[in-house]
Amino acid sequence: MNRKHVFLLNPAAGQGQAIGMREQIENISQRLSLDTEIYETKEELDAQVFTSQLIKNNDVDTKIRLYACGGDGTANEILNAIIGHDNMELAVIPMGTGNDFVRNFGDVELFRNLEYQMTADTVKTDVIRYTWKRQGFSCSRYCINMFNIGFDCNVVEMAGKLKKKPLISGSMAYLAGVAAMLVKMKGADLKVEFEDGKVFDGKMLLIAIANGCFCGGGVKGVPKALTDDGFMDISLIRKCSRRRFIQLFPKYAKGEHLNAKGADKLIIYRKAKTLKITANGEPFTFSTDGELTKAKEIEFEIVPGAVDFVVPQQIESNK
Numbered sequence: 001m002n003r004k005h006v007f008l009l010n011p012a013a014g015q016g017q018a019i020g021m022r023e024q025i026e027n028i029s030q031r032l033s034l035d036t037e038i039y040e041t042k043e044e045l046d047a048q049v050f051t052s053q054l055i056k057n058n059d060v061d062t063k064i065r066l067y068a069c070g071g072d073g074t075a076n077e078i079l080n081a082i083i084g085h086d087n088m089e090l091a092v093i094p095m096g097t098g099n100d101f102v103r104n105f106g107d108v109e110l111f112r113n114l115e116y117q118m119t120a121d122t123v124k125t126d127v128i129r130y131t132w133k134r135q136g137f138s139c140s141r142y143c144i145n146m147f148n149i150g151f152d153c154n155v156v157e158m159a160g161k162l163k164k165k166p167l168i169s170g171s172m173a174y175l176a177g178v179a180a181m182l183v184k185m186k187g188a189d190l191k192v193e194f195e196d197g198k199v200f201d202g203k204m205l206l207i208a209i210a211n212g213c214f215c216g217g218g219v220k221g222v223p224k225a226l227t228d229d230g231f232m233d234i235s236l237i238r239k240c241s242r243r244r245f246i247q248l249f250p251k252y253a254k255g256e257h258l259n260a261k262g263a264d265k266l267i268i269y270r271k272a273k274t275l276k277i278t279a280n281g282e283p284f285t286f287s288t289d290g291e292l293t294k295a296k297e298i299e300f301e302i303v304p305g306a307v308d309f310v311v312p313q314q315i316e317s318n319k
């Protein structure tokens with residue numbers, strides 16, 4: 001089978017570092033005699049549109065490795081084009097702000113090594129399908145890393161606004177977003193229906209529905225999530241005082257909050273294959289792999305082993 005390597009560079013991700021990769025990609029491709037194409041995304045959803053077109057024009061004997069050179073948002077767009085198609089592999093070169101999905105596979109720096117990426121094997125990775133109504137029509141899309149609603153989602157929203165200001169980097173914007181949201185402590189008011197019939201109905205600080213553990217640039221908010229166990233992990237933190245959450249936050253960031261004192265009363269943590277969330281009132285904002293949407297009701301379902309994901313390993317040097 002033939003093999004092609006297609007790099008999608010997102011100039012809007014992180015600090016725009018993806019654009020600087022062009023020369024390095026060309027040099028390595030030449031040295032390893034690889035069939036390579038480079039494409040610079042032009043706008044939101046362009047990575048998905050370009051990939052769909054590529055799949056349409058592909059012959060059945062060519063395997064394509066697609067490299068999301070950006071953050072989780074770029075990877076999400078490629079995922080939504082390749083899902084259900086044979087001979088497609090997803091690689092992520094972390095050049096975004098948070099780069100949270102690759103953190104599930106160890107050293108982020110390994111993912112920045114192009115040669116490792118171009119020669120690595122893939123692993124089967126689960127994804128989460130979600131269905132919601134847009135202008136009366138039912139839509140389904142896929143998430144590779146995490147959904148956030150409430151506190152974490154509000155931080156993403158605030159950080160997105162701050163990032164546009166001059167001299168504020170992505171990580172600074174995220175920290176400022178956390179600070180702003182600690183002042184507001186705005187959560188969400190939702191009905192959460194678990195697959196075993198249990199229901200949580202009311203105000204909460206946040207809920208995360210996760211395939212991977214990390215959000216917000218390394219915050220290990222859903223610490224038991226595994227990308228290949230056939231389950232999504234659901235972490236719900238009940239409404240609590242600012243003081244209580246500030247106490248908990250250092251543990252939350254490190255993924256040590258589930259064993260903290262009083263955590264059993266504050267946190268509902270479950271593994272599940274399906275889940276339904278409905279707004280008690282106005283539609284709520286949710287973040288999918290860091291991108292924001294509004295919905296009144298969403299249904300989630302795990303799709304086990306849906307993607308061949310490239311996991312680079314250190315290559316032993318001969319020197």
Ligand SMILES: Nc1ncnc2c1ncn2[C@@H]1O[C@H](COP(=O)(O)OP(=O)(O)OP(=O)(O)O)[C@@H](O)[C@H]1O
Nearest residue numbers: 012013014042044070071072073074096097098099
């Ligand atoms: N040329 C472009 N101009 C503006 N936006 C673009 C362009 N190309 C892609 N995008 C959009 O940029 C957005 C951000 O990309 P991405 O999520 O990969 O980076 P990030 O937000 O810095 O990283 P992370 O999600 O890991 O924090 C995506 O919504 C994508 O659709």
